[in-house]
Amino acid sequence: MTEADSTATQANPSVVLSWLDSANAEACEFPLANLPYGVFSPAGERPRCGVAIGDAVLDCQALASIGLLGQLDASVFAKPTWNAFMAEGTNAWQALRARLTELLGADSVNRARIEPHLYDRRAVELHLPIRVAEYTDFYAGRHHATNVGTMFRGAENALPPNWLHMPIGYNGRASSVVVSGTSVRRPWGQLKSPDQPLPAFMPSRRFDLELEMGAIVGKASERPVTVDEADAMIFGYVLLNDWSARDIQAWEYQPLGPFQAKATATTISPWIVTSAALAPFRVPTPAREVELLPHLRDTSPMLYDIDLEVGLAPSAQASTTITRTNYRELYYSAAQQLVQHASSGCPMRIGDLLGSGTISGPARHQRGSLLELSWGGKEPLTLDSGEQRSFLEDGDTLTLHGRAQGNIEGRKVVIGFGECAGTLLPALTDPFGG
Amino acid sequence: MTEADSTATQANPSVVLSWLDSANAEACEFPLANLPYGVFSPAGERPRCGVAIGDAVLDCQALASIGLLGQLDASVFAKPTWNAFMAEGTNAWQALRARLTELLGADSVNRARIEPHLYDRRAVELHLPIRVAEYTDFYAGRHHATNVGTMFRGAENALPPNWLHMPIGYNGRASSVVVSGTSVRRPWGQLKSPDQPLPAFMPSRRFDLELEMGAIVGKASERPVTVDEADAMIFGYVLLNDWSARDIQAWEYQPLGPFQAKATATTISPWIVTSAALAPFRVPTPAREVELLPHLRDTSPMLYDIDLEVGLAPSAQASTTITRTNYRELYYSAAQQLVQHASSGCPMRIGDLLGSGTISGPARHQRGSLLELSWGGKEPLTLDSGEQRSFLEDGDTLTLHGRAQGNIEGRKVVIGFGECAGTLLPALTDPFGG
Numbered sequence: 001m002t003e004a005d006s007t008a009t010q011a012n013p014s015v016v017l018s019w020l021d022s023a024n025a026e027a028c029e030f031p032l033a034n035l036p037y038g039v040f041s042p043a044g045e046r047p048r049c050g051v052a053i054g055d056a057v058l059d060c061q062a063l064a065s066i067g068l069l070g071q072l073d074a075s076v077f078a079k080p081t082w083n084a085f086m087a088e089g090t091n092a093w094q095a096l097r098a099r100l101t102e103l104l105g106a107d108s109v110n111r112a113r114i115e116p117h118l119y120d121r122r123a124v125e126l127h128l129p130i131r132v133a134e135y136t137d138f139y140a141g142r143h144h145a146t147n148v149g150t151m152f153r154g155a156e157n158a159l160p161p162n163w164l165h166m167p168i169g170y171n172g173r174a175s176s177v178v179v180s181g182t183s184v185r186r187p188w189g190q191l192k193s194p195d196q197p198l199p200a201f202m203p204s205r206r207f208d209l210e211l212e213m214g215a216i217v218g219k220a221s222e223r224p225v226t227v228d229e230a231d232a233m234i235f236g237y238v239l240l241n242d243w244s245a246r247d248i249q250a251w252e253y254q255p256l257g258p259f260q261a262k263a264t265a266t267t268i269s270p271w272i273v274t275s276a277a278l279a280p281f282r283v284p285t286p287a288r289e290v291e292l293l294p295h296l297r298d299t300s301p302m303l304y305d306i307d308l309e310v311g312l313a314p315s316a317q318a319s320t321t322i323t324r325t326n327y328r329e330l331y332y333s334a335a336q337q338l339v340q341h342a343s344s345g346c347p348m349r350i351g352d353l354l355g356s357g358t359i360s361g362p363a364r365h366q367r368g369s370l371l372e373l374s375w376g377g378k379e380p381l382t383l384d385s386g387e388q389r390s391f392l393e394d395g396d397t398l399t400l401h402g403r404a405q406g407n408i409e410g411r412k413v414v415i416g417f418g419e420c421a422g423t424l425l426p427a428l429t430d431p432f433g434g
Numbered sequence: 435m436t437e438a439d440s441t442a443t444q445a446n447p448s449v450v451l452s453w454l455d456s457a458n459a460e461a462c463e464f465p466l467a468n469l470p471y472g473v474f475s476p477a478g479e480r481p482r483c484g485v486a487i488g489d490a491v492l493d494c495q496a497l498a499s500i501g502l503l504g505q506l507d508a509s510v511f512a513k514p515t516w517n518a519f520m521a522e523g524t525n526a527w528q529a530l531r532a533r534l535t536e537l538l539g540a541d542s543v544n545r546a547r548i549e550p551h552l553y554d555r556r557a558v559e560l561h562l563p564i565r566v567a568e569y570t571d572f573y574a575g576r577h578h579a580t581n582v583g584t585m586f587r588g589a590e591n592a593l594p595p596n597w598l599h600m601p602i603g604y605n606g607r608a609s610s611v612v613v614s615g616t617s618v619r620r621p622w623g624q625l626k627s628p629d630q631p632l633p634a635f636m637p638s639r640r641f642d643l644e645l646e647m648g649a650i651v652g653k654a655s656e657r658p659v660t661v662d663e664a665d666a667m668i669f670g671y672v673l674l675n676d677w678s679a680r681d682i683q684a685w686e687y688q689p690l691g692p693f694q695a696k697a698t699a700t701t702i703s704p705w706i707v708t709s710a711a712l713a714p715f716r717v718p719t720p721a722r723e724v725e726l727l728p729h730l731r732d733t734s735p736m737l738y739d740i741d742l743e744v745g746l747a748p749s750a751q752a753s754t755t756i757t758r759t760n761y762r763e764l765y766y767s768a769a770q771q772l773v774q775h776a777s778s779g780c781p782m783r784i785g786d787l788l789g790s791g792t793i794s795g796p797a798r799h800q801r802g803s804l805l806e807l808s809w810g811g812k813e814p815l816t817l818d819s820g821e822q823r824s825f826l827e828d829g830d831t832l833t834l835h836g837r838a839q840g841n842i843e844g845r846k847v848v849i850g851f852g853e854c855a856g857t858l859l860p861a862l863t864d865p866f867g868g
Binding site for chain 1: 567568573594595596599600602603604605606607608609610619621622623624626632633634635657658659660679682685686687688689690691692693694695697698699724727728729774775777778779780781782783862865866
């Protein structure tokens, strides 16, 4: 930024209050303290990078073009993903956040220059905020792993032997990642019921959600990384629904793990809530049952206190909240997941997306999948409408929400993630049809 | 191509004989009938697309620049990958091959214009021929699956229940794919011996190769595809060494499959041998033990008769051929793998790389990994030098070769893949060191 700009503002401006009124409403998910990054397009225009503030989106490309973002070239924000900005490095990440806080803060001297570049958030289209380099899905929630393991292997063998020693994961399919609002088609797959001698190819009958969060890797590495290095590599977080075909998975997953069961779609929320915005909400991982190997041990609190919930709305009906849990229920942080991921020398790239695994809490109403909520279909869930659900039905819309809440500068602040929504379309009648 | 060009050549030129003498040598791997695509850089110059012919590489960007490749813009070949060309579609694939056959054929009238754009293949640097969109590794070799299953689960349970019903696979890590000649660093990983109560983080002690071939997807899809559609989507094939840490895998892989065991590196050969070049060598898959579901059944021969071998050279020693097998030993073709991959609606992308899985034959000397050759380390292999190997040792260089051989126009022709080589470097002393 220019010297004139940097001296034109107060030394210690508020990081909570904005000149944009909608950003100061108590329940606002996108106050000045949040500033999440997304990719948007006004009607008929190209997608470009923006930041959510109150009810608006601020066009970062335009801000840079008129010289308000200092040395950052507007071309960085003209791209339809945040990958180019992430590649600018952690100093740039800090500088942009500080500058946006200044520009949008109550004491900003630039309000008149900024206002023309604000768009009504309801009137723009939102896109995937990153080009997903590769997508990895972990299994870092202990309650989820215990629930699933109990159903499949019995309570005594619920957790695999490796589970308490490292965050296990598998590579997912980056091409299947879609932004909130994208409809998802019920998949066909090869299924085999235990009571049938042979498999059949048919639409999945046990299609499910998984309530997760995704961590976005903003810095590349070519060698193993420490927990602190990993933590610093994470640019931000999104909500993530890892749509899962339980019946496809049951037949395909041994010995190579989930494949087509998880390849239809993975939905993420459109706004990247940065690690910086979440910093006030850091909490430690739960107590270890067995001590981790030194390279995987936490050095500071690296989980976050983020309330999570899922609404399920049958076609043309109101939504029922089917689960309420918290990101802090995970056993391993995203930093620990990243340490494990890079441990073999696996090259990590800008734009890698790490799914946390399903985030279930200890109580029944805190479970993050229908598989767990209905206990494998044995105890169907009753929605507010009276309808029951063991697994998803065609037309169901799932909406994930996430909010970190606390006090900053003595004021109640919500750091929201927006929504991560998707509607299930019926399976194709003929999957190989033209 | 221009009308003048297309009428200037004979109606039925040879597809075997070139005006470039080195391409006509009997053992030449890159005769006119091959024309594999790669990315090369002359000393000090940018990487661009080229085609191998005899001892030379022909610069496709330069050919297009001087108007010899018809409507294809030179910018397509100026890129350091073949992805842009693949996106031009199957008609362009056919047209380029036909045009290069004409230009390099014995009857070409364009020899004088082409010669300035030939480079000595030994003097150029070769790069990855594609930007790998995503990498998937299958397990489509029955002898390999049987061998590994027998070692781990006993002969009666060797093949997983799903194995004869579909080609199972897992998503690998695209960032780990490297071109032949790249050294590979022995990985660290979390290992747990059966006789130890706790895991330890240490360098892998059971690092291995896997002899595979990779199929390159050249056409995208957003829905399930038929076997015929899948076959037509495959642009070409490369040799592939899926470096594998058996001890990391043993501890990590249940229930989510291979992860860090396969993430250190996967080496591919630099030349894409096209499906078109391999067409004369098509062979059917082996007889089915159980009938496949209709959507997975072969409609025509979709495997290839390609002789494969692996040389292992300890540091500063001669190479010993440790295995000789054939691509036709696979149970599932790449087309069948791709059908399975897309079956859930998983979006497939241009540049997706599908590893076949280890290609072992029925006999002991045909096994495609040290795990099988040494039977889990119980029967070490003796090299020509007298040294023994159960798994790889630091300094070992592995070199894969592949050749389809037959008669075309009454002349013996070899369609070679060049080499897929890599040397194993010792593990880092401190994996987290600066």
